[in-house]
Amino acid sequence: MTKIIRSASAGTLESNDVFVEIEPWDQGLRLTLESVVKQQFGDAIERSVRETLAQCGVEQAKLNVVDQGALDCVLRARVETAVARGREGQA
Amino acid sequence: MSKLVSSLREAVALAGLRDGMTVSFHHHLRNGDYVLNMVMEEIARLGVKDLTVNASSLFDTHAPLADHIRNGVVTAIQTDYMAAGLGKEISRGLMAKPVQFRTHGGRPSAIADGTTPIDVAFIAAPSADPMGNCTGKFGKSACGSLGYAFPDAMYAKKVIVITDNLVPYPLQDWSIPEIYVDCVVQVEAIGDPKGIVSGTTRITRDPVGLVMASYAAKVIEHSGLLQDGFSFQTGAGGASLAAAGFLKDIMLAKNIQGSFGLGGITGYMVDMLQAGCFQSLLDVQCFDLKAVESIRTDPRHQEISALHYASPSMRSAVVDSLDVVILGATEIDTDFNVNVHTDSNGYIMGGSGGHSDTAAGAKLAMIIAPMSRARLPIVTDHVTCVSTPGKDIDVLVTQGGIAVNPKNAGLAARLKDAGLPVIGIHDLKAKAEAMTGAPKPLRKGDRVVAEVVSRDGGILDQIYSVPEGQ
Amino acid sequence: MRRSMLFLPGNTPRMLINGAFLGADAIIFDLEDAVAPAEKDAARILVRNTMRYMDLGGCEVIVRINSIDTAFWKADLEQILPEKPNLILLPKTGSAADVREADACITELEDRLGLARNTVRLMPLIETALGVENAYAIASACSRVAALFLGAEDLTADLRCQRTKAGREIEYARTRLVTAARAAGVDVYDTPFTDVNDDEGIEADAALAKALGFTGKASISPRHVEAINRVFSPTQKEIDYAYEVMEAIRVAKEQGKGAIALYGKMIDAPIVARAEQTIAAAKEMGLGREEQV
Numbered sequence: 118m119t120k121i122i123r124s125a126s127a128g129t130l131e132s133n134d135v136f137v138e139i140e141p142w143d144q145g146l147r148l149t150l151e152s153v154v155k156q157q158f159g160d161a162i163e164r165s166v167r168e169t170l171a172q173c174g175v176e177q178a179k180l181n182v183v184d185q186g187a188l189d190c191v192l193r194a195r196v197e198t199a200v201a202r203g204r205e206g207q208a
Numbered sequence: 209m210s211k212l213v214s215s216l217r218e219a220v221a222l223a224g225l226r227d228g229m230t231v232s233f234h235h236h237l238r239n240g241d242y243v244l245n246m247v248m249e250e251i252a253r254l255g256v257k258d259l260t261v262n263a264s265s266l267f268d269t270h271a272p273l274a275d276h277i278r279n280g281v282v283t284a285i286q287t288d289y290m291a292a293g294l295g296k297e298i299s300r301g302l303m304a305k306p307v308q309f310r311t312h313g314g315r316p317s318a319i320a321d322g323t324t325p326i327d328v329a330f331i332a333a334p335s336a337d338p339m340g341n342c343t344g345k346f347g348k349s350a351c352g353s354l355g356y357a358f359p360d361a362m363y364a365k366k367v368i369v370i371t372d373n374l375v376p377y378p379l380q381d382w383s384i385p386e387i388y389v390d391c392v393v394q395v396e397a398i399g400d401p402k403g404i405v406s407g408t409t410r411i412t413r414d415p416v417g418l419v420m421a422s423y424a425a426k427v428i429e430h431s432g433l434l435q436d437g438f439s440f441q442t443g444a445g446g447a448s449l450a451a452a453g454f455l456k457d458i459m460l461a462k463n464i465q466g467s468f469g470l471g472g473i474t475g476y477m478v479d480m481l482q483a484g485c486f487q488s489l490l491d492v493q494c495f496d497l498k499a500v501e502s503i504r505t506d507p508r509h510q511e512i513s514a515l516h517y518a519s520p521s522m523r524s525a526v527v528d529s530l531d532v533v534i535l536g537a538t539e540i541d542t543d544f545n546v547n548v549h550t551d552s553n554g555y556i557m558g559g560s561g562g563h564s565d566t567a568a569g570a571k572l573a574m575i576i577a578p579m580s581r582a583r584l585p586i587v588t589d590h591v592t593c594v595s596t597p598g599k600d601i602d603v604l605v606t607q608g609g610i611a612v613n614p615k616n617a618g619l620a621a622r623l624k625d626a627g628l629p630v631i632g633i634h635d636l637k638a639k640a641e642a643m644t645g646a647p648k649p650l651r652k653g654d655r656v657v658a659e660v661v662s663r664d665g666g667i668l669d670q671i672y673s674v675p676e677g678q
Numbered sequence: 679m680r681r682s683m684l685f686l687p688g689n690t691p692r693m694l695i696n697g698a699f700l701g702a703d704a705i706i707f708d709l710e711d712a713v714a715p716a717e718k719d720a721a722r723i724l725v726r727n728t729m730r731y732m733d734l735g736g737c738e739v740i741v742r743i744n745s746i747d748t749a750f751w752k753a754d755l756e757q758i759l760p761e762k763p764n765l766i767l768l769p770k771t772g773s774a775a776d777v778r779e780a781d782a783c784i785t786e787l788e789d790r791l792g793l794a795r796n797t798v799r800l801m802p803l804i805e806t807a808l809g810v811e812n813a814y815a816i817a818s819a820c821s822r823v824a825a826l827f828l829g830a831e832d833l834t835a836d837l838r839c840q841r842t843k844a845g846r847e848i849e850y851a852r853t854r855l856v857t858a859a860r861a862a863g864v865d866v867y868d869t870p871f872t873d874v875n876d877d878e879g880i881e882a883d884a885a886l887a888k889a890l891g892f893t894g895k896a897s898i899s900p901r902h903v904e905a906i907n908r909v910f911s912p913t914q915k916e917i918d919y920a921y922e923v924m925e926a927i928r929v930a931k932e933q934g935k936g937a938i939a940l941y942g943k944m945i946d947a948p949i950v951a952r953a954e955q956t957i958a959a960a961k962e963m964g965l966g967r968e969e970q971v
Contacts (some may be wrong), residue, residue, distance in 0.1 A: 128720070129718050131680075131690075131691075131692065132692060133582065133583070133691045133692040133695060134691045139461060153582050154552075154582060154583050154584060154647070156553060156648065156650060156651070157552070157583075157584060157647035157648050157650070158645065158647060158648070160648065161645055162936070170688060173926070174385060185582060186582025186583035186584070187580070187583065187691060188583060188643060188644060188645075188691070188732075189645055189693045189731070190697055190727040190728060190730065190731035190732060191694075191724065191727065191728075193727060194720070194723045194724040194726070194727040195720070195724075197723050198719060198720040198723050201723075204718070415693070415696070415700055415899075415900035415901075416696045416699065416700075418900060418901055419699060419700055419701060419900065422904065579699075607696065607699040607700075608699055627963075627964060642733060643695065643732070643733070
């Protein structure tokens, strides 16, 4: 399992990007999501975030996601980067 | 003799307004306008209620209108365009009566034939004399053409001219003559010059926009329409202007002597006139300082009324002689119906303006738009609102390909031969969705908050409220 | 066909997702100069995902990794190589030793991934005086090298002179690189033009590059791509000549002749090779031979 030991963030608030903040948390996964396309893609975004966290081996974390219409591959990249920055074992 | 009254309050009082009447405004001062708000404040003070506001367009500066609606001063709106601030409130159900959207050609026709009669027209004029001759071509709040104000002046029961630049009688080079004017009032400022016209309109620097613009110019080049006598109109958005710039280069390289440019005139169209691409400009609205200066000084640059511009019911209008128009869209469906009234969440943030008129009149109506905006594909199965019907749209130009309306088979063949990336509209939709994923359909509210009135006076579509949480 | 190459900043989603639409034959995902040090980690993951999930519309994919004197380059390769970019653009290549160091790392990764050797090719970016001087050694350092790439911005800093539109300060570097590349049997690409807004200047600069023998030209601005494509596309005359060359070769074979002349010139291997390239490019552009009337 991948442990999140520090707050970290990745991405920006620019159009087509997504800002992802991650924090240590000990009660499973807690997600908050804001998106300019929440109605159309809110479910898909949450699914991708959870899948990416699972692929990274993260089971406990608090995430705040602020989306400006990022494509799925961009979203996954930003989540993965935030995890890499927040996990133990990084410089 | 003089029609001058001492204050706006007096003018409004003299107008004889009563509950249930219709007042009108033009939108040539755009987001720098002070007049609509000033007038409505005086009207509210008088205690008049249940008014219809007929404004050729409404901008974010007109946000105080929402309060007048809440207080019952205004209970109906007729307009051709409504910006997002007020639009959002309307979409959330602010008004009991649906807003009526017309087009820039449909509005004056309805005024002229009595469908939407005006009791009192308030005409903001950058310059006026004490008898009411007025113009937009000069003054500290100069706006150029007063095209949309003509039908109001000609057909309203009472006409009040409001100016911040009173000149001695007679005003030289008037646009609206005194014969229509009941009274004139001078105020400190009719608007903020910075909001009235842009210093300069700018072509896009965005690489995607430039690719779209480059394709757009090539479509025109290979349409078969680009020859001597060519006429053209483009929007004021960045990519549309860039397309005009590329088109100018092609016209100069091929020595094409066009006939006229139409619009919505920006400095870029003035450049084309001065470079010899056109013999004249026909101007219903000026967007920037260069256009204002040109209409003031160049006899080839002429002001036209909204009726002359685009009326579907007069014997003819300029749009009927137009070869090519470049337009935008928030959405377009696989039948080429276009939405310019709402955003992809269903909120009102625009309106036809001259969209439907020019699309109907032009030989080639082109939509220029990115394949997707913020993860939302531009091509949908059904547009949220039909602003302009697909039968009037010929081609969609995006950075990912060019879709030609099947009704225009000849054009598709020409463009393919020219090596342009022609793609079917369904394929273009699939291409965009492959990138973005398929969006979940919108929830529609249950109240009709606006009606889209087509050029022939029928109801083209209805706009529904947006439910909470969307 | 590799007439034009367009740089895209590696940490800017909007540019990355639209890169394939900007008309260039090849896109260069830039992990180096376009990305701040604090974002190098984010950029390589973003570029990796773009390559993995986006349809890049037939564009060739080039990745400019960070140079081998930084802490970033190996991580760049580890993330990017599984996605099989066509070329790695290696900044600040100064010597054959630099090339071999990068080659060793890429070889190891190819082996680990079960990829054939030289699946991913190398394009040294020559942007220092030392690199210019060592151009032939660099171009022939190993079979992975596919082309040389001239970077005049950093080069002129190293030369202590101004970068100009006319480009006199890089005359030597340009001709040296073309010569070295051809001597080593690889392609060679010209540096981007300096002025984004100068539509005439780019035409002249691209025409000069073509006249000097460059295979194609890079750009930092999408506005330049069209001009570059046009200049580096074979003309109908060149296409027709290429078909004539192939026809002459075929006739020579039939007649059992060892050598043949066309318009008074002996047709040797380089001419045939160029004719084949021209015909391939023409086919990609949808052009054929023009019928002789």
